[in-house]
């Protein structure tokens with residue numbers, strides 16, 4: 001079951017240097033390793049951006 005959406009930033013472990021990094025980070029701040037977000041996250045962000053854009057345009 002999916003919980004209600006949370007806006008808090010979760011911490012994840014870097015696979016390269018084992019450092020703590022935000023789940024929203026694209027690049028590790030410790031070692032600079034690229035962290036590719038899962039395709040579902042990319043799709044979700046794209047949908048949210050599109051929704052915000054449509055709402056913004058409709059209010060003009």
Ligand SMILES: [Zn+2]
Nearest residue numbers: 014017028031
């Ligand atoms: Zn790292």
